[in-house]
Amino acid sequence: MSFWKIGLKVALASGLACGAAAGAAHAQGAACKEMRPLKIGVAVVPPNVVHTTPYVAKELGLFEKHCIAPEIIAFEGGASAALSAALQQGEIIANVTDIMVGNGMKAHQVWGFAPKLPQSYMVSAEVKTPADLKGKRLSAAGGGVGGFNWRMGRAMLADAGLTVDDAVWVSQGLAGRLPGLLTGQLDGVSLHPEDVYLAQKQKPELHVLSVLAEKMPDYVFNMYGAADSMIARDRPLLVDAMAAMIEANRAMYQQRDKVVPIIAKATEKPEEAVRAAMDVLTKNCVWAVNTGFDRARMEWTAENNVEIGDIPKETKPSYEQLVDDSIAREAVAKAGGEAEINGCKI
Template sequence: MKKLLAVCIIGVFLFFPYHRTRLGAASATTKVVITYAVFSEREGGLFVARDQGFFRKHGLDVQLVYVSTASVALSSLARGDSHLNTGSTSGAILGAMAGGLDLVFVAGLVNKLTGAFVVAPEIKTPMDLKGKTIGVTSIGGGNWVFTMLALEHWGLDLKRDGITIRVIGNEAVRAQAIASGIVDGAHIATYAFSTALKRQGFRILADLVELGIPYQGTTVFARRSLVNQSPEVVEKVLTALVEAIAFIQDPANKAPVMRSLAKGLYLPRVEDAAEGYEIMKTLYERRIYPNVEGIQNTIRLLGATNEKIRGLKAEDVVDDRIVKKLEQKGLFQPGPK
């Protein structure tokens, strides 16, 4: 487990180019920077689209850049260092929207809660979380939202039930915190990590996919100004992602998909991606519409303590014009396009 986490931590130190990348520049391909702040199988569509040449097929030279938090991703979008971001709806993203940054959700790649809620061996039911400490990446971040929605689903209340939320760090750090007993449990998005913990005797309290909670998981968002100025580029990106999803869901492509997943997550061995691959096949839908109900559910959760976020309406932060165009072109239908 420690070796796996160390490899992961070393592998994610990627950097933005020193210059801003401009869309539409005259060249054989259009350079596009896509950031992602979640390190899990949910980003498998990005990895496959890159490795299998779906971006290149549509004339895109895409650079995928991992950033540690949504705040970093938002800063890069605001500065023009990146063009699109994939991530779950979080306090940082909704807060930026409420604060006036012209962000808009253009697609929904994973429209549900995902990942595993991993806990110490002695915790056998959700009620056993009373009086315990749960680790998160940050307060209000996507991982915190996952955690709070799960606790709410189980009828647990932080104050009433004496549950402590402790800011620990990213995915690898949270997994290590569980293993070392620093926290009693945490939401772990990467199934390779939760599987490794399970082998050590830790308990999977729930696979959040099975809870059926409305949520906008992995979404594609960008500045509205960019979508309006370069809709053809956004359309090409989304087309490549839909083609990658179709590739992932074809069992004949298991081997190359596992290689992409292992490479993207910096796993030491391709075999370590096996369980994540099986889960990833079920995460995506080809109809990549943003989940308005899921976005509204997060606005409700965060709006309880944030007046500006409470004033947002999900339908106002969604722009599904390009997704509708893809559906009209028949891209969501089974079979090669």
């Protein structure tokens, strides 16, 4: 079976280079008046392949090129209380969702780094249809009730007219998703493509019940954002940071051999699994090569979250209340302008 029915050369001119070596450090002093600190949140420990954009940007020197000293901080789930608190305090950029904004967070999305769902919902051998999930142990990793894995499991149950009360929910660390399925502690879990690859390699009877991007093609996955206070205070810094990460995303499409070792180190996954995941992610345009924003997709996702009760209807954010796309547009210009790579152009 398939995983969704299965370069960029970094040009750091001598006058712009901000490297660590002595010559690069001298160039850095000439080009950068200061290295500006920036905390960047990642929703998984260790990150999945799809989340590695800031790691690639850091290792390729793209943040340094834009005079940024990044600090990458991994959290246990995009809905974690620690991540939400850091966002609200204006201390970090991280995934900002319509649910957060609809429930009162004063923040905007500034770049859609991975607008499409990368995962598949994988199940044990005895689960043949969504109806078979009744009474089964489903993952609520990374945030428990209300977290991403819980919401994806809820969507699977709904296909059979079941509710969250019809399953047994297992809260765990995100790193326990794949081991939980392999050891039989879980019967259903949302897995990223590298873990789908590893699961089927280690236990072939495990299978994909649903490719989530096919089930919910307009569902918005991951958008970098910041508190409104941070946007007002550090807008030029955010533009430069998004430009660095746009360049990193483009490198992942165009310089695979160069970035695979970086991603393997960050994710702690074998290079063969990383390559399999990258096949899925690049083929299906999961990583944005431009702003990553699409008004229709954003509006569908917000309305869907109202319908399932994650956002009060009266506080559903409009596109403008959720997105500051001017930052992403400026970042795209700094990254060399609009691009289309292998048919991907969002």
